[in-house]
Amino acid sequence: MRSPTLTVEQNAQKRWHRRSSVDTGNAGCFAIAIAGAYAVAGASYGPLGAFIPELFATRYRYSGAGLALNLAGLAGGALHR
Numbered sequence: 195m196r197s198p199t200l201t202v203e204q205n206a207q208k209r210w211h212r213r214s215s216v217d218t219g220n221a222g223c224f225a226i227a228i229a230g231a232y233a234v235a236g237a238s239y240g241p242l243g244a245f246i247p248e249l250f251a252t253r254y255r256y257s258g259a260g261l262a263l264n265l266a267g268l269a270g271g272a273l274h275r
Contacts (some may be wrong), residue, residue, distance in 0.1 A: 222231070242263075250258030 246262055247255045247259040249262075
């Protein structure tokens with residue numbers, strides 16, 4: 195059975211009759227697509243460094259933040275197919 199993500203992407207490609215920027219074979223389009231992906235990732239992960247420590251009391255702040263981030267990484271890695 196195919197992943198739902200793949201079928202959604204395939205339907206979008208059929209609807210708009212174009213390929214993704216990464217798959218064009220053009221180095222410029224590829225560079226722009228990768229830069230855009232890193233910009234989105236940076237915008238979402240950047241504030242976490244300030245937000246997560248504020249969830250814990252001052253005494254436990256950086257121990258709690260480190261533990262939360264490491265446990266989230268373990269849980270996320272364990273759920274990968």
